[in-house]
Amino acid sequence: MENLHNLEAISLSGNQFSGLIPPEIGKLPILYQVYMENNSLSGNVPSSFGNLSRLTDLHLEDNNLEGTIPSTLSQCTNLVNLTLGGNNFTGVISPELIRLSSSYVHLDLSRNHLTGFLPMEVGQLINLEHFDVSGNLLSGEIPPSLGSCKTIQHLYLQENFFQGTIPSDLSSLGGIETLSLVCNNLSRTIPKFLENFTFLQSLNLSYNNLEGAVPIEGLFQNATATSIQGNTKLCGGIPEFQLPKCEFRHSNKPRLNLTLKLEDPSSDSEKFPKVSYQSLLKATDGFSSANLIGMGSFGSVYKGLRDQGETTIAIKVLNLTRHGASKSFIAECEALKNIRHRNLVKVVYACSGFDYRGFDFKALVY
Missing domain, CATH: 3.80.10.10 (Ribonuclease Inhibitor)
Structure with a gap:
């Protein structure tokens, strides 16, 4: 060398x-x-x-x-x-x-x-x-x-x-x-x-x-x-x-499944009836883009069907990666709990839990 x-x-x-x-x-x-x-x-x-x-x-x-x-x-x-x-x-x-x-x-x-x-x-x-x-x-x-x-x-x-x-x-x-x-x-x-x-x-x-x-x-x-x-x-x-169809758990009653308990009972668990993430997933066809009807500062709004397809609902999904989104969720629950007005749509359910990836998930159903 x-x-x-x-x-x-x-x-x-x-x-x-x-x-x-x-x-x-x-x-x-x-x-x-x-x-x-x-x-x-x-x-x-x-x-x-x-x-x-x-x-x-x-x-x-x-x-x-x-x-x-x-x-x-x-x-x-x-x-x-x-x-x-x-x-x-x-x-x-x-x-x-x-x-x-x-x-x-x-x-x-x-x-x-x-x-x-x-x-x-x-x-x-x-x-x-x-x-x-x-x-x-x-x-x-x-x-x-x-x-x-x-x-x-x-x-x-x-x-x-x-x-x-x-x-x-x-x-x-x-x-x-x-x-x-x-x-x-x-x-x-x-x-x-x-x-x-x-x-x-x-x-x-x-x-x-x-x-x-x-x-x-x-x-x-x-x-x-x-x-x-x-x-x-x-x-x-x-x-x-060639996979089996996905089966989402639902109640026998003709409505969304109300099985998921909220994480923080001191903040929002008493404000609205609870609904599961799986039910919202099913109601919006997996949060598909076809059902996306709007986007805001802290989340996206999807249309869905309630009561076996008889009633249209709007589901606001919070983007929890945005700073202040969780506080916005709690504040909105607090405000809409007591406010009633003919020009305001009614909140019928709230969801606070985890999505299919294990990430925090919060949504309001109007």
Whole structure:
């Protein structure tokens, strides 16, 4: 290697090279590209690679490399493309590997034996477009910080042991084209924000523990591009999914179900009869845009049907992400409790509880 100090790139891809990667490669001062994928290389990635300050591309996928991924790679602050998939790497993904090198555009750690949690520091990869950690032994929850990677186009988290919900923070990934979460332990409902991903071309949520109603807008209208099989508690969706119809609980009386107790009995529980979130969901056909009749400072108003379709109602749903919305709800309950006027519509029910995602939900029914 003594005579190779002017070497800028190494390309040895797709051969039958075996043995160890020479650590002397880490002493080449202006080396910026290393392509050694699709060989039979073994052993560890030399820690000396951390000395390659100009390195932009390191491709070592599909070899027999082992050990932990050296955190010294974080010193390669110009590293844009790092692909280590299809090896025998073990251990955890070091936060330093991500935190100190935020220039990644393409990061592939798939098909290894990596364990532990996906570091929260992944949210610092603000240039990331392709992220693949599929086929490992990762566990814990999907870090909400992934929502900060707004440039992501392809996200592969499948075939791990991720659990919990699909984070609402991922709603910010508006440019995503591929999202694969197949074969994990994810639970709760499918978030409706996935309907709004206009660039999404492939969505795979199969073989998790998801439940509840399947969204019907966006890519969920395409059964070829969307896979949800293996989630035995899902219902609804387009006919092509061949899922059972969703059944919403209701009382035997011809009116909305009044089963949900309000959270704060000291504030609004005594003001109006209570109504359940599920009943409002059913009355408005899932709060569909077709039933949206207005929007205000603190919420949206939907039309719905009461008494088995005999009476039209207006349902004001508070946007609790707006500052002051909760206080507005309580103030409106307080004011309308006692006021009667021919030009004011009457409040017939109030709802204060949780929606299908477990988020706070407040609404008034006129």
